[in-house]
Amino acid sequence: xxxxxxxxxxxxxxxxxxxxxxxxxxxxxxxxxxxxxxxxxxxxxxxxxxxxxxxxxxxxxxxxxxxxxxxxxxxxxxxxxxxxxxxxxxxxxxxxxxxxxxxxxxxxxxxxxxxxxxxxxxxxxxxxxxxxxxxxxxxxxxxxxxxxxxxxxxxxxxxxxxxxxxxxxxxxxxxxxxxxxxxxxxxxxxxxxxxxxxxxxxxxxxxxxxxxxxxxxxxxxxxxxxxxxxxxxxxxxxxxxxxxxxxxxxxxxxxxxxxxxxxxxxxxxxxxxxxxxxxxxxxxxxxxxxxxxxxxxxxxxxxxxxxxxxxxxxxxxxxxxxxxxxxxxxxxxxxxxxxxxxxxxxxxxxxxxxxxxxxxxxxx
Ligand SMILES: *Cc1c(COP(=O)(O)O)cnc(C)c1O
Numbered sequence: 001x002x003x004x005x006x007x008x009x010x011x012x013x014x015x016x017x018x019x020x021x022x023x024x025x026x027x028x029x030x031x032x033x034x035x036x037x038x039x040x041x042x043x044x045x046x047x048x049x050x051x052x053x054x055x056x057x058x059x060x061x062x063x064x065x066x067x068x069x070x071x072x073x074x075x076x077x078x079x080x081x082x083x084x085x086x087x088x089x090x091x092x093x094x095x096x097x098x099x100x101x102x103x104x105x106x107x108x109x110x111x112x113x114x115x116x117x118x119x120x121x122x123x124x125x126x127x128x129x130x131x132x133x134x135x136x137x138x139x140x141x142x143x144x145x146x147x148x149x150x151x152x153x154x155x156x157x158x159x160x161x162x163x164x165x166x167x168x169x170x171x172x173x174x175x176x177x178x179x180x181x182x183x184x185x186x187x188x189x190x191x192x193x194x195x196x197x198x199x200x201x202x203x204x205x206x207x208x209x210x211x212x213x214x215x216x217x218x219x220x221x222x223x224x225x226x227x228x229x230x231x232x233x234x235x236x237x238x239x240x241x242x243x244x245x246x247x248x249x250x251x252x253x254x255x256x257x258x259x260x261x262x263x264x265x266x267x268x269x270x271x272x273x274x275x276x277x278x279x280x281x282x283x284x285x286x287x288x289x290x291x292x293x294x295x296x297x298x299x300x301x302x303x304x305x306x307x308x309x310x311x312x313x314x315x316x317x318x319x320x321x322x323x324x325x326x327x328x329x330x331x332x333x334x335x336x337x338x339x340x341x342x343x344x345x346x347x348x349x350x351x352x353x354x355x356x357x358x359x360x361x362x363x364x
Contacts, residue, residue: 006347009324010141010169010298011064011192013341015248022251023197023244030243036235042246043231045253046188046202049171049262052178055185055204058227061242064168064189065093066222067201071164071187072097072135073217074224075205080132081106082164085121085152088112088142089327090166094135101218106131112143112330115293118151125159133162133184139170139295142327143288144336146174146295153181168192168201172256173265173297173340184209190245193265193297193340196252199245269296272339272348277301279352283359288334298338300326307362309335315358321351 007014015023028035039059046057060070068090076082076098084095087110098105108124110117116136125131134156138149149165156163162184167176171186172193185205190196203224210228217223226238256265273296277287280301288300303309309325312335316323326334337351 005320005322006343006350007322007341008337008351009322010336010338011340012198013191013195014343015197016195016255016342018255019195019197019248019251022247025247028243030241031236035243038246038250039231039237040235042250042253045250046204049256050176050178052204054207055178056207056210056228057202057204058224058231059200059202060227061200063198064187064201067187067189067203068094068166068168069097070222070224071185071203073101073219073222074215075164075185076103076133076216078103078216080104081128081130082133082135083108083124083131085116085134085136086110087114087116088137088140090137090140090142094166115145116147116152118148118155121152122155125161131161133164135164137166139174139297141169141298142330144294144298144300145289149181150177153177153183157182169297170295172262173269174295190249190252194249194252194256195341196249197245199242200249266296269339272343273299275348276337276352280355280359283356285359297340298336300334300336302334304359304362312358316354319350319354321354
């Protein structure tokens with residue numbers, strides 16, 4: 001029997017049988033009451049992942065980028081400045097979105113290989129009273145770095161600024177502290193750490209902000225206030241949702257709950273990442289970032305001399321294993337391995353032995 005393809009890219013992930021079955025269940029009209037019940041259940045499920053009663057979930061159909069852009073267009077102010085603290089592709093993309101929306105934005109584009117410089121952020125916030133919001137990325141998937149959002153968030157709380165967070169590749173597996181970080185909102189997606197299927201994404205926003213705030217949106221489809229009012233009142237969405245992906249997300253959230261929640265997932269991912277790193281180090285491969293800087297979700301490794309990404313990728317693909325390339329300026333020098341999804345011990349062995357084979361062959 002041909003074995004299943006294993007996805008070690010940062011989403012979409014290898015699905016469980018149950019989530020896959022949920023995708024294939026009977027047809028359902030999104031204007032029927034059953035679907036409204038389902039929507040409400042999924043919203044409650046998203047809110048309960050971190051038990052964040054202060055924040056309300058809003059679901060939108062589209063990839064993670066859709067949720068980030070909806071969060072920024074709906075909540076970043078038109079008349080005061082949002083400071084974007086970036087150290088990778090996704091942080092810089094948040095700044096591009098605000099620029100495209102024609103909103104006042106101030107950028108702190110940091111070195112991709114370094115963490116956020118909190119002192120520089122603090123100086124900027126103290127100098128510029130026009131800045132009311134800070135936008136940043138929790139897990140910067142470009143390099144695998146888990147940014148110090150605990151430090152940034154506490155700074156936002158102390159200096160009374162609102163934090164808008166891209167948590168697309170961390171929600172469900174890394175710690176998120178809603179109150180301590182002065183978190184106005186975060187964006188997440190179904191098909192990364194939650195192990196759902198692609199098609200739906202979501203924002204968790206302060207309840208008071210959604211109930212009493214005024215939409216800052218320069219968009220109709222991405223205006224979260226439209227979704228919030230109908231999803232809260234009736235369970236329906238203003239536009240046709242990705243129905244099957246919502247069924248899959250319900251199953252995935254149930255599995256997350258049953259398997260011990262985000263903290264259990266964090267330890268599973270960490271163990272998988274440690275296994276890959278130890279194995280690669282034995283072949284002389286080093287991580288892109290210093291030890292202790294990477295998220296549990298993804299680790300980036302330097303390609304050894306003489307080995308191209310295309311060759312490495314091709315050899316693994318022959319074994320039905322998919323890994324991920326670098327992005328932007330890191331496009332040619334690294335490869336990335338993510339540990340999300342329905343992966344068991346034997347799958348991990350398939351990955352590590354295939355990696356060892358390619359690495360050892362490259363030495364000869
Ligand atoms: C994956 C990801 C996104 C969104 O990507 P999509 O391809 O739109 O799902 C946004 N931010 C981060 C940090 C990501 O890892």
